[in-house]
Amino acid sequence: MDSLVDIEITPQMSGKKNTIISARNVDVFYGEKQALNSITLDIPENKVTSLIGPSGCGKSTFLRSINRMNDLVDICRVEGEIKIAGQDIYAPEVDVVALRSQVGMVFQKPNPFPKSIYENVAYGPKIHGLTSGKNEMEEVVEWSLHKAGLWEEVKDRLQETGTGLSGGQQQRLCIARAIAVKPKVILMDEPCSALDPIATAIIEELIDELRKNFTIIIVTHSMQQAARVSQRTAFFHMGNLVESGATKTIFTSPNDERTQNYITGRIG
């Protein structure tokens, strides 16, 4: 089950060592309008890559084409090639359901299911048939909640509804839900924009912790956040990938003038 087609994804099989996702000449269109122009980007494994750029620059569009959430938009069309561990995810034989079990997503606004905390986390493993038996499921739920740093806060009220938690807790519940199916990659679309600074700090710590097991791509509007949590940064502007590289390099000595202007607050 852990595969896009019928092959197991392992780091050895990826084209280049340490690169798990490679995008080549990706164009995305919404109807007539082109939202992304020929994006070519490699995402390293077990690192946090942040996508930054002004509103409407295409960073969320790029993020959503990695787990094909763009398929939900009728008028959206993706051209070019995105490979995850060597497998082109837009190939016709790829099962979108399997892809999304490998590439989890955390959304801007915390969106736990209006069900119990337990059911929220158990949903993914249940529909993908990852556990056999109740005990194993309980282990997975506990493991996921531990990983998401939520276990201590909710262990006595797993049957309470997930929507009753605070905003920050809800977002960590969503992270627990995403990691419960043990994906390779977690996409985060501005995960902290609806949270207060304390909840944000907790999530940022969590992201740093999670990268040991997962590859994380995070879209953020906060330059400080990108600098704090990511090792790699890619700067998008008007549908183009302006430059990408080590976060430190991007923030200290960017090559492009537009990057310079954006990180210093002159455009954005």
Added chain:
Amino acid sequence: MTNMLTNPSRLRKSRARIETRFKWFGRIAIGISLTFLFVMVGSIVLKGKSALVSSDVAIIVDLNADAVDPNDIHATRFDALMKKSLREMFSEVSSRKDKKKLYGLLSVDMGFELRDQILQNPKLLGQPQKLWFTASDDVDLFLKGSVDRALSEDNRRISDMEISWIDSLSEVGDTRSHFNTKFFTNGDSREPELAGILSALMGSVLTLLVCFVISFPIAILAAIYLEEFAPKNKLSAFIEVNINNLAAVPSIVFGLLGLAVLLNVFDLPRSTPLVGGLVLSLMTLPTIIIAARAALRAVPPSIREAALGMGASPVQATFHHVAPLALPGILTGTIVGMAQALGETAPLLMIGMVAFIADVPSSIVEPAAALPVQIFLWADASERAFVEKTSAAIIVLLVFLVVMNLLAIYLRKKFEKRF
């Protein structure tokens, strides 16, 4: 500063006036609608409540062996025995016309009532017994005080002579009134004192059952497909327009369709809840589809994204997450549609559910009446006593509606979830 906050300017004054005025318009509107409702329900209850009471008259019947053979009870001519007993009680009545009036004190079912009482309690046999019988409708109305004695005899449904008989019975305590159980256990009858609502009530229940079983699943599947899966193109827009139009088609047209197609082409049994339910489900379908689509649309897209982002297939996302959240709204819409169907008369007239049905239907292929049709029939009947029956039937219909709405509220509360 204080000046600015406390001193009313012209603008602020007129704004405050508009606020107050609007509040009062709202209150007046609510007041007017409540008054209408109160007058309508009040008048129906006032007229209908007397139908919940019925009158009995006690008659002495001599049940000696000559009159009723204990070994062959069924051979007895009970009707004749009743008439004889009445003649004996009022021996002064001699003319044929007056005798007829005398027999008319009791319901035409008096013979059957006597037989049933004997069969229930054979110990009565052998001697004269004082037994209670249902009074006829005119006597019943008189005993309830609905007849004005002061009116001249020509303007009353009951003559002076009949009044004197009833008075003589009342003086010795041989009349009584009690809760009218017959109204809830009998089917329709030509005789108001025997007419009951049960056949119409059962007819309505069975019709609604058929209507629900057919329209609910079809409407839900149609709504879910249109809202969650169908591509948004010209065809789906065309279908949407047509569904909305269907909801606005006058119900009698559906009745004609039922007559032409279900009865004439498919040859289904006429006057039955099966056909009634099918016709009403045509009417209910668009109502439920529209309500269900609105409920599905109200589910936040973030829930769909969450489920799909977890790798749920579209069907899983819909049935695990979206549909359960839309369920309260869907159920409310369904009950509104069913309540409309319950009150619908016109299409049922077309498919023959307007026939006189005295038997209580026990299956969907037996002829049956329906509550609104029963009301229509009784309102049209000439006997005075059907006036109160009509109102009582309306009360039953209203209670049925209230029960359905309470069910809707209960289900909504039960399935409602915060998100």
